Every structure is written in structure tokens, then in C-alpha cells.
Amino acid sequence: MLTTDQLYHKFQECSGVSTDTRRITPDCLFVALKGDTFDGNQFAGQALASGARYVLVDDAAVAANDPSRYLLVADTLLALQDLARYHRQTFTFPVIGLTGSNGKTTTKELIAAVLSKNYQTYATVGNLNNHIGVPLTLLAISESYEMAVVEMGANHQHEIELLCSIAQPTHGLITNVGKAHLEGFGGIEGVRKGKGELYDYLAQHGLTVFINSRDKTLMAMYRERLKTLRSETTFAEVAFYPAVDSAAVDSAAVDSASAPIKLLQESPVVVYRDTTGQEITTHLPGRYNFENMTAALAIGDYFGVSPEEANRAVADYNPTNNRSQVIVKGTNTVLLDAYNANPSSMAAAIQQFAATPAKRKAVILGDMYELGAESEAEHAALGKLIADSKFDLVILAGKDMRFALAYLPKAYYFPDKFSLHNWVMDNPMSDTYVLIKGSRGMSLETVVPFI
Known part of the structure; x- marks a missing residue:
């Protein structure tokens, strides 16, 4: 069976990775995953016939067909995740991890649009944000990029913990905590704990977190980690948006009037006044989308994107993905x-x-x-x-x-x-x-x- 190092050398010969025989590209690596009603090992031959360079399988009988092109591992899902983790360690640029109950994808798209003004930025495509999607996202990122935005979704506790171990974000953001996937998380407190695993990872590894200072739940989650980690490794930096002073951080709530960006209109689309006094008209409706915009603008400012370019990116963003x-x-x-x-x-x-x-x-x-x-x-x-x-x-x-x-x-x-x-x-x-x-x-x- 192949080690991760050996598998990585095979991966480098490939044009990309696919887990679906309907989406085989020439010279890609096909990963034969298993589900409740299918076994990808049975489609490995079809993948090779369709143009795959190698197929990753965990069935020895299937691999015996051609050991030079059938790559045998103990578990294809774990091998995919380990391969992505190995590839991630070759990145020398910032990786922004993003999760939350609502607004993840829109916020990811806005952040990527803003950062793309200054950097070659790769962002999660579509909704590839789970235990399979995050590895596929990472494996699609080449050395030509300067920044990555990785969306992480979860429907039960410890999933964000797993995804962080694979994506290894250097910076992170939780959009919000709400009533999503209550069945898997075991209630709203389970959601809070599950999403908070991103804060835990960033704090324990001394990395940077972006926090919406107007969100009482997120601020409370931040203070909880300060208490438990004060004598241990903690965040390298906390970037609040809107910016607040230390006294406000310790208070129960942050005065929204301190926001440097002012919401002027929320319907039919958001209009806001930026830090330079200009009015920006967007294509998105709702106060909830305004919060997504402020996150993207704050991250853009942190990484040196000018207000003019950042506002242009937000104003130009027009969704085509059934969201707003x-x-x-x-x-x-x-x-x-x-x-x-x-x-x-x-x-x-x-x-x-x-x-x-x-x-x-x-x-x-x-x-x-x-x-x-x-x-x-x-x-x-x-x-x-x-x-x-x-x-x-x-x-x-x-x-x-x-x-x-x-x-x-x-x-x-x-x-x-x-x-x-x-x-x-x-x-x-x-x-x-x-x-x-x-x-x-x-x-x-x-x-x-x-x-």
C-alpha cells in the first residue's frame, strides 16, 4: 500500500482530482470513495477508460487489475484527506478558514472578490465545504496562488475540528451561530460548540481571528476562550470589525454607532456609506448581507486592499448561485x-x-x-x-x-x-x-x- 509521500508524488503527475466518473478530466487522479449505496472501486476501470491517469482504490482485488495505475490504500477517504493535508503544508501564503450557520458562501465569495483585487486568490468552488469538499478544494490550489479562502461546513460536532486539521487555516472567521443542523449538533449549544472549534484551532496555534464585534454570541465565544487559554497559547491577533477598544471588548455589547461603515439602506438592495464617506450600492439585499460585506471589507483592509478597490469588488458582486x-x-x-x-x-x-x-x-x-x-x-x-x-x-x-x-x-x-x-x-x-x-x-x- 502507498504511503502519503508516495501518493503525493503520483498526485503531482496528475492534472487534478476527481471523485465522480462523470467529471473525469484528462490525466486526473480518480479517488474511489464509498457511500451508503455505491462503491467507487467498482467504477475505477471506467475512470481510467475516460482518461484518468491513476485511480486510488482500497479494494486489493480491484487494484490487482493493474498495479501501475491502480493505487492501493487502506481507506480512500482517509488517504484523500491525508493527501490534502500533505499538499496544504506546501503553501506559504495565508489560508483563511470560514464557517458559520448562515452566509458562509456569500461571505466567502465577497472575501475572494475583495482579495482578488490585490492577490491571486483561490476560493472554495460552489459548496465543496465538507470532509470531502475541503480536501478537493485544497488539492485544486497550485503554487501560483497568493491567498486562499476555504469554506468549512459542518452538521455535527468535531467536524470543523477535522477540517481545520486538514486546511490548517492561518486566519479564520465565523459568520454567525444560528439554528442550523440542530439534529446533528444536538441543539443550539451544540452548534455553538461545533462552530467554535475554528476559534479553538486558531487560539491553540497562535493564529489570527476576525470577529464581528456587533455579534454578542461571537464576542461571548471569544471571551470564553480568553479565560480558558489565558495561560496557554492564544490568538496571535484579533481583528474586530467594526474596530473596538479594549474596554468595549470586555463590555457586554459593542456600540454599533462606532461602526466606520454605515448601513443606509437594506432593501431592495444594500446601500452603505464607506470609511471615506462614499455611498456604495450593491446587488445584495438585507442587513444580514451587510454583515457579510463588512467582514469582506475588514479582511480586505487587513491585507492591504484599498477602500476604493474593496468597495468596487463588493459593489460588483452579483450572485448567480440561488443565494440572494x-x-x-x-x-x-x-x-x-x-x-x-x-x-x-x-x-x-x-x-x-x-x-x-x-x-x-x-x-x-x-x-x-x-x-x-x-x-x-x-x-x-x-x-x-x-x-x-x-x-x-x-x-x-x-x-x-x-x-x-x-x-x-x-x-x-x-x-x-x-x-x-x-x-x-x-x-x-x-x-x-x-x-x-x-x-x-x-x-x-x-x-x-x-x-
Whole structure:
């Protein structure tokens, strides 16, 4: 069986890494992973026939086909992670690790856009942010880059700890802590502990952390680590945004008036006044996206990107990934935020949408996944919030959205998307501002063509 060092030499001969036979590129390394319903070892031959240079397998019988091209290891997933960890140690540039309950991907994209003004920057592609995606992200980074932004997602405790051990971030940011993946984390306190593993890694290794000083939960998590690590290795540097003095750090909250960047408008898109007094109009709606912007601007400032260039990057960013995406459909305007949903992000989106001026407003909302025993209560609470918002039209889809109906007697409810599609097609809207949001498994972006 190959050692990691031997495997790395083989990797250097390859054009890249793939775990999917549908995405084989010439001379890539195919990694045969196993899932609940598949065994990648069985597709290794197909990968070679499609152009892969080598295939990484953990089945000795399969490897016997051609030992020169079938690379045998004890466990392909662990080998992939070890290979990425080995490759990461060749980087001499900053690696920014990013996690949080909401806003990870948008914040990652904004940070990358800002840093790209000064540096060759690689950022996680799409949503490759888990125990497989992070290794693939790292293995795609070449020596030509000067900066990396690595998104790290998790749905249970100790996952961020694992991802940090692979990505080895030199700098880190938690966007926020909210009600996401409650089932896996075991409740909101489990979420806090799980996301806080990034702070733990940075503190224990004497590295730099960026903290939103307006977020009471993140500030409390920072103070907790100061207490437990004060006599041990702690953060090399803490960069607060907005900047605060030491007295404010020790207080219970930070005065938001101290923010050097002022939010002027949050709907239909964010407009803010920057540190030089200029007004910047963006393509993103909502106060929650303003927080994402301030993180990107703070990191840009830390790494020497000029305010003018950083603001230009933020203003130019226009999402095309089902996150805060504005789409015009005839006389209707659709706010497509259907990449994911949890109680925290759903509440923020609904409150923001309710505050947005519009002649007529409709919401099409789908189930929030991975809430476990809290699902009924969280969907019911969402129903009350929707009722209080007084939208002109409420459309709900998914098996757990039925729990919201107690507060919404006039809502239209569909247990499946087929029925939803048919109803929207048969009941055309006009002059309506529409919010579409739901968990990834709902794929509510499929509703857009019918509006």
C-alpha cells in the first residue's frame, strides 16, 4: 500500500482530482470513495477508460487489475484527506478558514472578490465545504496562488475540528451561530460548540481571528476562550470589525454607532456609506448581507486592499448561485434565496422581505431540513412569523411546512413540488415581488420558470 509521500508524488503527475466518473478530466487522479449505496472501486476501470491517469482504490482485488495505475490504500477517504493535508503544508501564503450557520458562501465569495483585487486568490468552488469538499478544494490550489479562502461546513460536532486539521487555516472567521443542523449538533449549544472549534484551532496555534464585534454570541465565544487559554497559547491577533477598544471588548455589547461603515439602506438592495464617506450600492439585499460585506471589507483592509478597490469588488458582486439572487420575470421580481434554509436564515429573510416596499408580495417557502425533534416547533414558529408579516400570498411546500398552517389559514399548501409547480403555472402572478426560500433538498429554484 502507498504511503502519503508516495501518493503525493503520483498526485503531482496528475492534472487534478476527481471523485465522480462523470467529471473525469484528462490525466486526473480518480479517488474511489464509498457511500451508503455505491462503491467507487467498482467504477475505477471506467475512470481510467475516460482518461484518468491513476485511480486510488482500497479494494486489493480491484487494484490487482493493474498495479501501475491502480493505487492501493487502506481507506480512500482517509488517504484523500491525508493527501490534502500533505499538499496544504506546501503553501506559504495565508489560508483563511470560514464557517458559520448562515452566509458562509456569500461571505466567502465577497472575501475572494475583495482579495482578488490585490492577490491571486483561490476560493472554495460552489459548496465543496465538507470532509470531502475541503480536501478537493485544497488539492485544486497550485503554487501560483497568493491567498486562499476555504469554506468549512459542518452538521455535527468535531467536524470543523477535522477540517481545520486538514486546511490548517492561518486566519479564520465565523459568520454567525444560528439554528442550523440542530439534529446533528444536538441543539443550539451544540452548534455553538461545533462552530467554535475554528476559534479553538486558531487560539491553540497562535493564529489570527476576525470577529464581528456587533455579534454578542461571537464576542461571548471569544471571551470564553480568553479565560480558558489565558495561560496557554492564544490568538496571535484579533481583528474586530467594526474596530473596538479594549474596554468595549470586555463590555457586554459593542456600540454599533462606532461602526466606520454605515448601513443606509437594506432593501431592495444594500446601500452603505464607506470609511471615506462614499455611498456604495450593491446587488445584495438585507442587513444580514451587510454583515457579510463588512467582514469582506475588514479582511480586505487587513491585507492591504484599498477602500476604493474593496468597495468596487463588493459593489460588483452579483450572485448567480440561488443565494440572494434577483430575477425579473415579466412584471414580477423574484428574490431567489433557495440554496439553503434554517430557522435563523429563514427568519432573517422573511423579516427583510416584509420590510421591503412593494405593491404586492408573495412568499414561496419550503421545508427546513435537519431540525430533528425541533422541526415541528420551528416550522410552527415560522408560520407565526409569516402571519405577522401579512404577505399578500403565502405558498408553502414540503411535509413539515404543514406545521406552519395553524397560523396561516389562507395559505396554499403543497406536500410535493409537482403540485406546487402546477398551481403556480395555473395561477399566474403579475406585478408581484416574490421570495423563494427553502432547504437545498427542496430545490425550489425549479419553481422560477413557472412564475
